[in-house]
Amino acid sequence: MHNQVDIETPEGIRFSLQLAGPSRRLLAWTIDTFMVLAILEMLSGLLGIFNIISADLTTALALIAGFILFFGYNMVLEWVWRGKTLGKWLMGIQVMDIEGLHLHFNQLVVRNLLRVIDILPALYLVGGISMIFSPASQRLGDRAANTIVVVTRKPPETDVSRILPDKFNSLRAYPHLEARLRQRLESEELRIIIQALLRRNKLDADKRVALYEELATHCRSLAPFPDEVTRTLSDEQFLRNVVDSIYNQKQHLA
Numbered sequence: 001m002h003n004q005v006d007i008e009t010p011e012g013i014r015f016s017l018q019l020a021g022p023s024r025r026l027l028a029w030t031i032d033t034f035m036v037l038a039i040l041e042m043l044s045g046l047l048g049i050f051n052i053i054s055a056d057l058t059t060a061l062a063l064i065a066g067f068i069l070f071f072g073y074n075m076v077l078e079w080v081w082r083g084k085t086l087g088k089w090l091m092g093i094q095v096m097d098i099e100g101l102h103l104h105f106n107q108l109v110v111r112n113l114l115r116v117i118d119i120l121p122a123l124y125l126v127g128g129i130s131m132i133f134s135p136a137s138q139r140l141g142d143r144a145a146n147t148i149v150v151v152t153r154k155p156p157e158t159d160v161s162r163i164l165p166d167k168f169n170s171l172r173a174y175p176h177l178e179a180r181l182r183q184r185l186e187s188e189e190l191r192i193i194i195q196a197l198l199r200r201n202k203l204d205a206d207k208r209v210a211l212y213e214e215l216a217t218h219c220r221s222l223a224p225f226p227d228e229v230t231r232t233l234s235d236e237q238f239l240r241n242v243v244d245s246i247y248n249q250k251q252h253l254a
Helices: 022-052 055-080 086-091 105-113 125-132 140-145 175-184 187-198 205-222 235-253
Strands: 004-008 014-018 093-097 147-151
Touching (some): 014 187, 022 055, 022 086, 055 105, 093 105, 105 147, 175 205, 175 235, 187 205, 187 235
Antiparallel strands (some): 004 014
């Protein structure tokens, strides 16, 4: 079983990700299972009011609630929290698209529905065997959904001085939005931005423009800076400002 996967974007940006092992994933699942059981216990107490009508109705509603929670808990949190659940967050792992692209909700639906097979006969035995024979440490649900589970980590210390903006960083006028961007931008996404800027001269011009546009659009969606600030910046300049905002903050906190 491999502990690392190498990903190359269509624009030629290469980066490596550490794959989450079975033990860490099992612990994350255990935490999430306890969370689901705790929520179900609270719901069962609330559903007890239907005993007035019928005990069978209460049982049926509890079963339906359990089914929805079993699948919905992971689907919703992984979608809203961009590949993480409480258990995954505590264990420092997250779900990603196998090609490093943004996750689609249908991928999360597929990988979570197939848990019913991966979990058999107990403690994810089928899923564990699948991970052992998978180059990307994927259980069956991951293979079907084209997803991987990776260890989240801070980007390595990199000399970013040559990609920082030459002029004043206009994003600095909005510290609350800078803070939001630092909070929402994943470390691997920052890694891709840095590598894209460092390799600008090695990328085909058209692919570079398309890549910078995609990355800048994503960053703007995480922290919507005012139009009067961003419309005067090219996508490349905006990305340089993003890197500057994040790395200079790290220096201030050092």
